[in-house]
Amino acid sequence: MNCFDRLADRVAAADSVLCVGLDPDLDRLPPAVQDHDLPRWAFNRRIIDATAEHAAAFKPNAAFYEDPDGWRALEETLAYAEGKDVPVILDAKRADIGNTARQYAKLLDAADAITANPYMGEDSLQPFLSHPEAATFVLCRTSNPGGADLQSLELEDGDQVYERVADLAAEWDDGNVGLVVGATAPEELEEVRERVPELPFLVPGVGAQGGDAQAAVEHGTASAGPYEGVGLVNSTRGIIFSYEDANVPEDRFEEAAANAAKSLKRRLNQYR
């Protein structure tokens, strides 16, 4: 089953466009999971249990799993989310030349979708794009302050680089390509939506990064065509580490996460 079909079903079933990021920073995990053989997996499991009903998808960022125990924790996490029937996007931002990209594409055996970096061009993404079921979210306009350094360079015809990336992604699309467009750049978000009306967006930057939730929903989840209304708005630290600011004991960190996920889901739903 095509990833976007699965995602459409999940958005409807959970009545949510919320994507919950799973970035289990070892320096920030609560003591309650520190003694576990795989603290990151123990943490994620409780977060998944607490937030799954509000989540259209989960998004682990590969950076937080890049060591032997980390990859074990990631594998457990992917399988567990799969068991909950919630799609998982591996936030890997990968791309490489042919034989190497094929290696990276193996990551899609356990995830439903991946994020990919377009700088190396189409063939560097081909092993992702040709996966029979998975989706690829191509970085377009990212939510970080330096996102503009390259992405907003003006081309000879007046377009900016990220706009051309959106066009290229639409060319590469065979019902399996989405875009990453940050909520911290709401005008660009609107512009990209007009440019490529059919591509589903993954919109990071709401929450800890302070992005515009209304713009995120209105443009990010407004895809027309076969995947109408499919799109995701991501929050990570604002959910998984919400216990740090919430009035709950740290050994019940998942309660704070559940509350934060429910609250953000509702807020996002106001704009749908």
Added chain:
Amino acid sequence: MNCFDRLADRVAAADSVLCVGLDPDLDRLPPAVQDHDLPRWAFNRRIIDATAEHAAAFKPNAAFYEDPDGWRALEETLAYAEGKDVPVILDAKRADIGNTARQYAKLLDAADAITANPYMGEDSLQPFLSHPEAATFVLCRTSNPGGADLQSLELEDGDQVYERVADLAAEWDDGNVGLVVGATAPEELEEVRERVPELPFLVPGVGAQGGDAQAAVEHGTASAGPYEGVGLVNSTRGIIFSYEDANVPEDRFEEAAANAAKSLKRRLNQYR
């Protein structure tokens, strides 16, 4: 000690600008190492032993290690190369937003340098750039066929995107930034060299990808300034899998690798 100082010493000591890629594709490893607990590590160790005297650096590509055993194999590999006093560049092509990039930067605790993707801009590379000793090789003009898709887009002032990336990298440089420029685009290689005379280059694409060895050496290792003559020309499959085409028994695969490394080192040295 700054990575480029270390690299300069190593280039002089080995009389070589050859970088040996370590991409232990599990589907291509010889049967002689398949029974090992960590076949990739067993393979790399024998390749390192056989080729170290000809190598200015080793370059494992992270894509080939992205599973629990893979990361163990990578850690062993990094430590072993370190013990041989040969600098290691982790070919990761990473970049991400602040707190995530800081996670990726931990990879530099065990490697001397990393490759990084510039699409997300300066702050996405900052944790690499601010490492006290490590170097960062920024992707500029890559060796794959699709490299031109984005990199060769023409900007309003007539520059191409990869040229602007070279300029940005020179701005970000504090004696620790290099560029990845492929040998499959020899004209661009010459042009980028003229543009940023002081940055060391890592030039892939010689060997299996059919790049121009002479241009790779003449422009790639022609840095002026404090790191004069420091640069690397990489070959991976043409060395580590050379036993497939060579007249040696597969259980002595490292002999073929040693011969291939020695031969390429000499060929590259003709142009220095």
